[in-house]
Amino acid sequence: MNDDDPSELIAALKVQHRRLDEEIERLREAGNVDQMELARLKKQKLHLKDEIERLLDNSTPDIIA
Template sequence: MNDDDPREVLQLLKAEHRRLDEEIELLRSSGNCDQLELARMKKKKLALKDEIQVLSDRIIPDIIA
């Protein structure tokens, strides 16, 4: 895999974001939820979302014609 290919990096980031989302839901549904760990996971998920958006914007620029 070529790490320089932004499309591949984007797919990896999206997969990590989905994995975190699933982990957060599992933690919540278990009822045995560590609030600090949950907050950390949510913060990381939000950072990934921001990184995904920046990379997406770089790949597909928003051009107003």
């Protein structure tokens, strides 16, 4: 992965975000969930979402209308 290409980094972060979402869903379906682990995964997922949004915002040029 090229660190200079934000689209590759964004794609990788989206994959991680999806994996966390799937893991969270599996834990919920299991029933007996460690709430601390669930909260930690949700926080990590939110952090990834924020990072993706920041990268998308930085890669989109500002257009003055």
